[in-house]
Amino acid sequence: MSAVSTPPHPTAPAPARRDAEATKAAILRAARHLLARHAHADITLKAVAERAGVSAPLVVKYFGNKDSLFARVMSFETDADLLLDAPLDDLGRHMVRHVLVSQAAGSDPLLRIVFAPLHREEGDTLRANFRTQVTDRLTARLTGPDAGLRAEFAVGALLGLGVMYGIARGTEIRTADLDDLVDRYAPAVQSHLTPS
Amino acid sequence: MSAVSTPPHPTAPAPARRDAEATKAAILRAARHLLARHAHADITLKAVAERAGVSAPLVVKYFGNKDSLFARVMSFETDADLLLDAPLDDLGRHMVRHVLVSQAAGSDPLLRIVFAPLHREEGDTLRANFRTQVTDRLTARLTGPDAGLRAEFAVGALLGLGVMYGIARGTEIRTADLDDLVDRYAPAVQSHLTPS
Numbered sequence: 072m073s074a075v076s077t078p079p080h081p082t083a084p085a086p087a088r089r090d091a092e093a094t095k096a097a098i099l100r101a102a103r104h105l106l107a108r109h110a111h112a113d114i115t116l117k118a119v120a121e122r123a124g125v126s127a128p129l130v131v132k133y134f135g136n137k138d139s140l141f142a143r144v145m146s147f148e149t150d151a152d153l154l155l156d157a158p159l160d161d162l163g164r165h166m167v168r169h170v171l172v173s174q175a176a177g178s179d180p181l182l183r184i185v186f187a188p189l190h191r192e193e194g195d196t197l198r199a200n201f202r203t204q205v206t207d208r209l210t211a212r213l214t215g216p217d218a219g220l221r222a223e224f225a226v227g228a229l230l231g232l233g234v235m236y237g238i239a240r241g242t243e244i245r246t247a248d249l250d251d252l253v254d255r256y257a258p259a260v261q262s263h264l265t266p267s
Numbered sequence: 268m269s270a271v272s273t274p275p276h277p278t279a280p281a282p283a284r285r286d287a288e289a290t291k292a293a294i295l296r297a298a299r300h301l302l303a304r305h306a307h308a309d310i311t312l313k314a315v316a317e318r319a320g321v322s323a324p325l326v327v328k329y330f331g332n333k334d335s336l337f338a339r340v341m342s343f344e345t346d347a348d349l350l351l352d353a354p355l356d357d358l359g360r361h362m363v364r365h366v367l368v369s370q371a372a373g374s375d376p377l378l379r380i381v382f383a384p385l386h387r388e389e390g391d392t393l394r395a396n397f398r399t400q401v402t403d404r405l406t407a408r409l410t411g412p413d414a415g416l417r418a419e420f421a422v423g424a425l426l427g428l429g430v431m432y433g434i435a436r437g438t439e440i441r442t443a444d445l446d447d448l449v450d451r452y453a454p455a456v457q458s459h460l461t462p463s
């Protein structure tokens with residue numbers, strides 16, 4: 072055993088930084104929650120701040136004005152990075168697991184697309200982002216014919232899983248073992264990605 | 268060839284009856300549209316009537332008060348009758364086709380469940396109806412282990428198809444041939460109904 076003391080883990084954030092990240096995450100969660108229940112036009116920065124348990128000026132400090140906050144919430148870029156982070160042969164399993172783990176943690180990488188009808192013109196922004204940042208990006212990973220349609224099917228299957236878990240709140244899916252759910256649902260998703 | 272004149276087709280409604288049915292359908296469509304964009308508490312009978320192009324008293328005549336109109340809109344009973352109307356071996360194909368045909372006609376038998384978060388307590392009614400009238404009813408049709416979970420998976424896959432078509436508005440799925448869509452998506456649904 073070495074007696075040399077190790078330096079702090081280089082990726083461990085300092086407490087202040089970690090607090091800031093947790094606060095930003097709480098603000099984004101609050102904004103997403105409100106966007107699932109109210110039209111974009113009816114949501115105020117103050118309401119977001121109240122729900123996140125912070126002051127409105129802090130929301131402005133971190134995210135700028137309402138437009139820039141909601142531009143962030145309406146982007147799927149970061150979510151797609153995590154969702155698509157697996158080799159193609161294992162992508163079905165990875166995506167199903169990622170959706171279920173996110174759902175159990177109270178978020179979902181994709182599900183906010185279902186509230187597009189609430190937001191009128193901003194709904195079109197949400198749809199356009201969803202297409203370019205999620206579906207088109209998955210399409211680019213696929214080989215073989217009809218890659219675009221297959222990507223839409225695979226993403227649709229994931230969206231349905233999220234709806235059943237997080238919105239319809241299916242009693243079976245919410246009590247089953249995670250590995251079991253992945254084993255059972257992933258083959259249907261993978262069949263669109265790499266048809267045999 | 269017989270010269271005997273045939274009576275009117277016994278199931279062909281008289282014009283007045285047909286108009287009444289068309290008006291009722293327009294009112295239900297208007298109520299569904301508003302329930303996808305506004306909280307239940309914020310919707311008035313007058314708004315439903317305006318959107319349907321009829322008078323508020325006519326809505327009352329056909330559906331009673333707001334509560335009874337929305338009880339009807341929040342029921343999946345009639346939709347499930349049509350959705351589940353096929354033998355089990357062909358049920359995956361039938362349900363996928365039924366969802367796609369309904370979507371193309373501007374409705375969807377199941378999709379209004381995704382707006383449950385908008386409606387607070389009424390959202391719970393919507394979820395309870397969805398469970399007993401759709402998922403439990405499908406479960407009762409299935410044999411073998413884990414029928415409840417398999418029914419939730421199958422319904423989830425259908426919901427995802429509806430989201431991708433009607434809300435995310437996937438460009439590929441909206442331009443593909445119906446039979447082709449059924450051929451490609453139904454096997455994944457059927458795999459939950461009758462696993463091999």
